Structure formats: structure tokens, C-alpha cells
Amino acid sequence: MIGGLFIYNHKGEVLISRVYRDDIGRNAVDAFRVNVIHARQQVRSPVTNIARTSFFHVKRSNIWLAAVTKQNVNAAMVFEFLYKMCDVMTAYFGKISEENIKNNFVLIYELLDEILDFGYPQNSETGALKTFITQQGIKGQHQTKEEQSQITSQVTGQIGWRREGIKYRRNELFLDVLESVNLLMSPQGQVLSAHVSGRVVMKSYLSGMPECKFGMNDKIVIDKQGKAGTTDDPGKSGKQSIAIDDCTFHQCVRLSKFDSERSISFIPPDGEYELMRYRTTKDIILPFRVIPLVREVGRTKLEVKVVIKSNFKPSLLAQKIEVRIPTPLNTSGVQVICMKGKAKYKASENAIVWKIKRMAGMKESQISAEIELLPTNDKKKWARPPISMNFEVPFAPSGLKVRYLKVFESKLNYSDHDVIKWVRYIGRSGIYETRC
């Protein structure tokens, strides 16, 4: 179990230090600083073992969060907790920065007391936490005894993530399908590896204790239905369904039902939360194709031409497109010509960065650059790192479709039809690289 938790700034000064167990001493704080933050070589492993003590760290901008333990804990659990901790802090005071942490000392200690008990993670649901840990002074004065007992029963009850008696004038829910595409492609256009990791995020403003059911074009479900009802065209359903490699759900989803019927049913928390996470590797729609052309002209010159092609419906618009073309380490000058957008040589990053604001589907654009090199006496050849890309497209590259989201509330008198539902798809680039 977690023995202690420390938060450092970029200089290695301790901002927050909370020790849960006796086996973690003050010197652990220094050990992490000396061996990881100020290490001579950059420490790349998120887990460091120093003198039989394990340090698990994550970094958010310039802030280091480190969980410390002397026991053999489940590392995945510790990291899950650290991410949750980041989420909670973001939900309370926005961006995690030194400034914000310093301004919220008391709050953070209060949170740490609540979400970790003797090193065991507790309820870290933001919605539930916000009911009794607030930033606006002490709520107890305004709270009645009833409200307090309600909180207790909710937090300790079966449905810890939702309190009773919520009422909205308009029952509304928003569903976002957020995906990130990862790709590594050879110069010839062969896909070396590709996968999509996606999240379904839901924002619900529903009254009472509604029971929801979520349906999507999961291949297993579609096939089962296809078999049951012979009326469906099997060829068509096969095309539109997707194979999900693995998925995880929010704690509100009834897993037993998912296991037996593969149906996703749940009582949603109030407000924003992540319903599920999934990953697919088959039949991915790659929104962009990058075609690189690198020619070395003698020892002192390099010609680079990169063509990007958008590969989706012409009616859709991709946004925030950025192509990053690495340059050799001995670059002494760069001339760039591009048809669309803006391109610039960024010396500090050793790359040419080409930005395009918007681009419709089935289009093509091109950039060409002349790189002058300084002859060096080093025999090392340039390693030619891959060209990477960033973008945002308004569809799901995995092909996932939301088929339905039904809401049942038996006690209150509103039906599925009265709920206003919004669905949005956003596909972003993860690590989207093409070798050159």
C-alpha cells in the first residue's frame, strides 16, 4: 500500500508531503529528488527503486507527483490512483501548476486525507467528493443534519457515485466519443503499426435515479442480433460493426450484465464522467496519409518534399493540422515553400513545423524544403527520425457508432423521449508518424 505521497516543483522542492505509514521517513523525500529529479541522466522509468523503497511518479507540466512505498504494491493500482488524483485536482482548481498547488495547500491536504486512508485508496469520485469537500469555506454551517446524513449514506451506500433527489427542469445528456489514432508507417506507405484508443465521455443532467442502456456497433452484439433476426443483411452489418480489442468501464456499469449479455447498463453519476475506454486495431480509417521524399544532395545539402493527403468525406473538415519534419543536427539553414498553411524552421526543436488551420477531405497539399548542412568531422550518420503529425477530425477513426442510449426512470414521470441527447465524435492524432 502507498506509504506516502509527495509533490515537487521542477526544482525538486517539496510542495506537498503526506506520509501515511511509519516505514517512510523524511529522507525518502530527498532520495527521490537526488536520484530522479536531479539525476545526471534523465530517468525514463516511472518506477524507481532506491534502497528497497519504490517511487512511482507521474509528471504534469513541471510538477512531479510521487507515490512512495516499501511494500510490494500493485503498480497499476498506484498509477491509476495518481491519475485519479490528477483528475480530482484538475476538477477542483484547474491546471496543475506550482502556483495553483501553492494556493490550494489546505484543500489538497484535505483531499489527500479523504482519498487515501492509511495508504489504501478510497472514493475518488469528483462528484461525490465535491459534496463534502468544498472550496467555499466550511459548508457545515449551511448544511442541515439531514444533508450531512445523506452524504454519509450516499458515500457508504451501494451507489456511491450518485446522490438521491436530483432534479432538473430539462433532462439532457451529452455523449462525446473521443479517439486518438496512433500510426507508424513505412516510407513506402506500409502500415507498420496502428491502433485507436478511444473514450466515451458522458455529461448527464438527469433527474432521479435513471437507469441507462448504451448501445454501439460492437461486432459481437451485431453478429448476435444478426443471427437472431434473419431479416438483417449480414454483409451490411459486418461492414459497419467494429471489433473492440479490449474495454474498461466506469464503476457504475454493471459488469455482470456486460459479461452475460454484453449490454452496457448503468445508473450514471451526475455531471461529467468517463463511461468507457476501449482500443481497436482492425479496420482503422487513417485520416491522413503522409508521403515523404528525402534526397541528399552531396554532403552539404538535403532536399525534402512532403505531401499530405486527407482521406475522409469531402464534406468534413479537419482542424489544427501540424506536420513536424525533423532536420539533421548539423542544419545551418532552411528554405521552405508550402502551398497551404504556414511553415517555419524551429531551430530549438530541430524541426520544420508546418501548420494548416483547416483542410477538407480528399484533398492534397505539399511542402518542399531545402536544408543546408554544415560539414562535420563526425562520421555519425543522421538517424532520420520519423515525420510526425497532429490533427483533429470530426469522426471516429475506429468506425465506432453510437446506436442508442436509452434512459428509464420508473419513479419520476419522464420517458426516454423526453430526454434531449447530444452525440459528438472527435478523432485526434496520438503518435502519428511516417518514416522517411
Add this chain to the structure above:
Amino acid sequence: MPAVSKGDGMRGLAVFISDIRNCKSKEAEIKRINKELANIRSKFKGDKALDGYSKKKYVCKLLFIFLLGHDIDFGHMEAVNLLSSNKYTEKQIGYLFISVLVNSNSELIRLINNAIKNDLSSRNPTFMCLALHCIANVGSREMAEAFAGEIPRILVAGDTMDSVKQSAALCLLRLYKTSPDLVLMGEWTSRVVHLLNDQHMGVVTAAISLITCLSQKNPDEFKTCVSLAVSRLSRIVSSASTDLQDYTYYFVPAPWLSCKLLRLLQCYPPPEDGAVKGRLVECLETILNKAQEPPKSKKVQHSNAKNAILFEAISLIIHYDSEPNLLVRACNQLGQFLQHRETNLRYLALESMCTLASSEFSHEAVKTHIETVINALKTERDVSVRQRAADLLYAMCDRSNAKQIVAEMLSYLETADYSIREEMVLKVAILAEKYAVDYSWYVDTILNLIRIAGDYVSEEVWYRVIQIVINRDDVQGYAAKTVFEALQAPACHENMVKVGGYILGEFGNLIAGDPRSSPLVQFNLLHSKFHLCSVPTRALLLSAYIKFINLFPETKSTIQEVLRSDSQIRNSDVELQQRAVEYLKLSSIASTDVLATVLEEMPPFPERESSILAKLKKKKGPGAVSVNELEEGKREGGELNGGGERGDSSAIAASNASTPSPSADLLGIRTGPPVAAAAASSAGSLLVDVFSEAGINDDGFLRDLEPPTESSESLLAEGPGDSDSAPPSAVSEDPAPLPESNELLNKFVCKNNGVLFENQLLQIGIKSEYRQNLGRMYLFYGNKTSVQFVNFTTTVTCPGELQSQLNVQTKLVEPLIEGGAQVQQVINIECLSEFTDAPLLNIKFRYGGALQNLTLKLPVTINKFFQPTEMASHDFFQRWKQLSLPQQEAQKIFKSNNAMDPEVLKAKLLGLGMALLENVDPNPENFVCAGVIQTKAQQVGSLLRLEPNTQAQMYRLTLRSSKDTVSKRLCELLAEQF
């Protein structure tokens, strides 16, 4: 960084550095550096030429980035350009960059050397100094090759500035240290020595470092420096503190120079010239006098400088060891320091006194400080000082104060630091032995020692006690009594049990008269410790039990009961089980007479040097215990203890096939043959055979047992230490390689596998493979006898300069080779540069108790590192002509040893490793070969031509290669082959 003065400051650099320092994170720093690097690259690439100032600025930035830990792979050219600038600051930055970043980059080195040469020949002293500093800072072999000839000239030239001379001397010193073979002083020697007379003190200080280093290598050439150094020293010592102005440091005139002069004098024996000697003695006296004067300043620097000279003078006095008066004065001076407040001073005083104590003149004087030293040992807070105090006590000990010192050391041992305990134990043991007048005192001391610090008492110490007790009749009874009493303690150390077991087993009868220590009581006492002991000790105890049966027949049944118990007779340890079985049989079958003969009292040990002393020597390294002390120890030990020595290595009974355990054995029924190998199998297994047949044929047993009794006496009289702990005292010199080893070497010039060596005992096979400059050799040691070899060790040494030419690594080999077995050893060889000698393989092992020691040459010859090169006819002759310098060629005309069969010749030449080139020589009879020798340092191309003359049965062999040594060596090797 250069001084940032107003007109000269590099603003860009200052801004860049402050940017870097203000970076919030590592990433930000890397970004800033990348940006700067791109900027510098574009500036260097730019079309318009940069002026000196900006070049300097950018090179400076690169240097700063490099020092931050980033790789720099450009800008070297610009730095070299800066060298030819006329501005001091630009030149300086150029040199700075070169000395920090230069690697032996072929094209640039030439340019750099050129620039340095220009500066050296310029008349500008600052430029010359910069160039000299650069040479010294780089200090590579290339630099030495280029400038080793020039610098001595600058050093002794009459018109060189003083500051340049200083730099030149130190630069030369540096080059001499890196590559002594390139710095040839020959003609400059006398002029360098006369630099000691230079007006300028700085020059003298620099030159004296050089001279000290040079004179350590060839003392004779620099002998003249002694008188000059003495006169210089006397001038400094006698000068008033104000005379030397710049070179007076806190009222002490030229302390560094004085120390260096005194150190230089320590390289030589006392001057023979009376006048010089007188002057020197006067100087030393003055220094000692000055130490008595009240300090001129309270500053610590003043006393430090003064004491530095004093200590250096004292070590010179000790080094000369011929002036009783001075030695005593030095000792008294040090005595004052013993109680000084400063810890460092106390440490130094104790250390110097240690060496003083070994001088016959000052030994008595040192002894007067005994109380202080003992006090230091007890109360000193610093552990290193306590250690010195212990050393000094050891050094000053003689017969008069031995009892006091040993008692003090013993009492200190209880509280001593763990790190020095073992050493202390050894010292106490040696002192107790060396100065023992009364043996009961000796036995008491050692038993006390084991009681107090048993864990630190090494085997040697208790072996020694037993040796002495056995050799001295008068202490045996006392020893038995004391041991018996010591064993009564509820918890006693295992070493105590060992001593107890041995002594009671031998001399238990001497105290058996007392009812309190009756035989059965003795036995029960020993056996109560049995189960707490390790296997070797248990084995020893079992031997003690069988001796008890001999000494006290009344204990026989009890002991037999013990031996018969399952925990003994079915013990999982082979050694214990065997002893139990054998002793049980021996006690039940053999008659009392036989038993008495077999288990007769140990004969006295032959004399030998104390093994403890050797152990201490090994522990402290050769320098720590001076040689004469060792000899003294040996002498006294001999006189006093009347042969308290362990069996000589060859006399110590050997192991035999039936008892292969290496554990310490006092009475193991070992019937190992003394030396004669042939008799081994018949005589060796006698007793064992006897036991196996005993049950069937009693008569046979007795009959068979008779003959070996003579030998068994000596066999059983095995030293308590057993032969396995190969006594380091027998540090025998490795014998010279076998006479035939050169022939053996020649056998392997053209082949890689075969039998390297064979005699009646041992066969050594060899398999080797080579790739480029690396080789791997498998040695197979085959034991041709049926008896095992123990302590089998092999060492590979590279004699002389071979050490720097070949890198040989050996894997350890099993120390035990069973009869008829074979073990393998892997040797990795790396050829660093060309070589002529072969590495020596030294093999040591014990066979039947006799130490076998042989040295062979490993068949590693230069041609093993050949890489064959194919080339066409005209290529060959073109290269042949290129290597036409007389020293590059080696030729030999010799008579053929074998039939001149061209096929055999071909096979041999191919085995040599070169490529045999067909259709190259116009005469088809002739053979030509080409190959490249791969060493780590370089590649040496070699060409060979062999012209046989069938009529005259003669060959003419011609070798040409780019290195003369290689040609010569190859020619020598090959001439033996045909």
C-alpha cells in the same frame, strides 16, 4: 573563461549563459542550446567571413555547451583558425578549445601542430607559454612525437624568458610521464641540472620537479644535481625571511622549493664529498633548530609550511640513516608533535616515528615515548591515528618492553575498530612469539587473544601455537591445563576448540592425574562443543577422540559409542563419515601396540619462517613490514623457539586418492607417497586396502600393516596446518622457462592446435583461434597420473615491455585435477601493438606433496594476428618497392632443415596466416605472401618472399613491413620453420 573586461567582454556569450542559467527545466535548456547551435552553424556556414571577435565568441559558446555535457561535432576548424590570430584573447580561446575538445583527429592534428610550432618559434613569450600549456594539457603521444625534441631546446636556451622556461620544464615533465621513450635527455642532461642554479626561483621550482622525475629513472646521469641541490637548499635555509620577497610564504622562505629539494635528495644516498655532506647536515640542523623557534605568525599557513619542510627533512634524515645525532633530534621533535592539538600532525609524527623505530640509532629514543603512544592508542578519537599508534607500538617493541606492549594491545583489542582487528591480532601474535622468554606467558597471551578476538584469529595463528607447544616439552603440561580451563567457559570460540582439541589429544595425559580433569571429563568437555562446530573442526575433534583412545584406554567404549552413532557414521559429510568409520575400525581391530604406533605423539616440526609474519606481510603489502624486520623475526624465531616450525612444503604429507577432502587434517589416515611418483599407487592405497580386507583376513591385515609403519610415522606427523593452505612464505621465484620452451614456441608458429607440453605427470594441449587483433586460446591440462593434483594454479605473465604490448586475460582454473582428468582454461589475448617476446605461462601444483612448478612460453607470436591480403602482381611489387628502406627489410639465407617439398612449404606458409599469392613472382619456384598484422594501436602491412634453391638446399627469406621490429621478428620466427 576570459576576464570580461569592458572593451573585450563577449556580450552574446554572457547573455547566452544567463539564458541557460535561467532555464526552468532541462527541456527548456536543451531547446535554448539547440537554438544557439543552429545559430552558430548558420554563422559558420554563412558566406561572409567572420571576424576574429565573433569567431572567438562562437567558439566560446561551443565550449560552454560542450562543458554542459552536449556533444559538439563542428567548430574545430574555426578554433584552429583562432590559433593563428595575433590577439592574445583569441589565441587563448583557440587553445582552450583545442585542449578540451581535441581528439586524435588526423587532419586537424597536423594543422594544430603547425600552429603550435609557429607559436613556439615566435619570440613572443605569452604565445610560447600558451603553446606549451596546450601541449601539456593534451599530453598525447602524438604531441610528444611532434615536440619532444623541441622543448628541451627551449628549456635550456640562453635567451628564453624565465616564464617560458617554467612552462617548458613542466610541459616536458608531462610529456616524459606519458611517453618516457620519446623524451631523450642525453645531451641536455647537464644543462637541465644547471637550471638548479638559475636566478629565478620559479624556474628552479619547475625544473626540480622535472629533475626529480628524471633522476628516479636514471639516477646516475643526474648525480651532479646533489651538490647543486644542497647548495641551493643551504642558501634558502640560511636566508632571512625577507630575502626571497615573492617566494616567502607566511615568513617561511620558499617552502615548496625546499620540500622539493629535500625530496630530490631522497633519491640519492648521502653525498660522499665531505664538504657537501657537512653543508647538508648543517642545513638539516638549521631546519630542526627553526622548528624550536617560536612561530613568527599565528596563522595556520605559517606552521603548515614550516612543518612541511620539517617532515620532509626528517624523512631525508631517516632515508640517510647515518647521523645518530640528527636521528635522535628528529625523534625528539616528533615526540613533541605527539601531543600536539592538530590531528594531522599527530598522525604524521606517529607515521614518521614508525620508520625511525626501525633505525638502530633512534630505536632507543623512540622507546622513550612509549607512554604517550599507548595513551594515543587509548584516547585518540581519530581511527587512522589509532592505527598509526598501533603500528608504532609494533615497531618499537623489543624484548624489554614486549610484555607491556602486548598487554596494552590486548586490552585495546577489546575495544578496537573492526577494520583493524585482524591486523592487530596478527601483530600481537607475532610480538608474543618473537619476544617470548617465558612460554607459559606466550600460551596465555595467545589463548587470551583467541578468547578476545576469536573471529579475527586466522588459521596461521593457532597453527603456530600448536607448533610451538609441540616443539617445547616444558610448556606442554601448562598448555594442556590452560586450554582445559579455557574450554570450561560456556561459550568459547571455535578456534579455541580447535586448539583445545589438538592439545588435549596430544597432551591430555599430562593433566589426567588430576581428578578434576580426568580423561572422561576431558572428553565430555570436548564433546560438549562438538555439535556447535563446523565440519573441519569436527573432523579435528574426531581425530582427537581416536588419540584419546590411545592415551586413555578406559574411554574407549564411550568414544566408540560416539563414533558408532548415526550422526557420525552416517554423516552426510564424506570426510566426517570416513573418519568415523576408519577410526571406529581402527580402535576395534588394531591392538594397543599398533594403535600406539599409529597414534604416536607428533614429532617436532622442522624449522621455518613464521607463517604469521608472511601473512601480515601479505596483508599489508610488501612495503609495510620492512625486509630487515622480517629477517630479524626469522632469526629470533629460530633462536628462541628451537624449531617451532611447520613442515616444509615437500615434507608435508600429501593427499591421497582415498581422502580427497581438503579440510584441515591432523591425523587423517593418509598414506600419500612422499615424493616418488612411481610408488604412489602401490604404497598409496596400502592402508585403505588393509581396511577393506581386514574383516576377512586378520593375519593379512597385520602383516600388511607392518611395513608401512615407518612411513606412516612421518605421514601422521602432518602439520596442523595441512598442506592445503599453501604457505605464502614459500614465495618461491618462478623458475625460468624451460629450456625447450623456445622450441615449443617454434612448433606453433604455423599451427594453432596441438600438444604444447608433456611430461610424465602432465600434458598440456592447446587450441587457439585468432580474429584481427584478438585471440582466444584454450589450454587443456591433462593429469596423466592416477593421483589428483591439488592447488593447481596457473598464471600468465607478460615479462618486460610485453606488458604494454599484449593484453592477456585468463579465466580461473579449477584448483583440483583428479587423476586421469582434464581441465580446460580459456585465455583471451588482445594484441595492443607489435611484440617480440612471448607471454610466460607458469603452472604450479602439488603432486604427492611435492610442489611442481614449471614455466612455459605461450605460443603467441606476432604472426597470429595476420590478416591475409590478396593482391595482384603489380600491386605487390609496387608495395614491395615502397617498403625499400633498409630497416624495413629483414633477410636471412639459411639451410633447409627438411625436404624441400613445395606442397609442405605452401601448407606452412598458409598456416602462417598470410595470403599466399599465386602468379605474382616471375619465378614459379618462389613464394610470395602478403598480410596485415592487426594490432589495437595500428596495422602493420607485411610482405614476404621465399626463394628456395633446390640445388644448394638453401632458402633465401626476405620480409618487408612498415615496422622494422616486425620484419625482424617474423624473419627470426620463420627461419626456424623450413
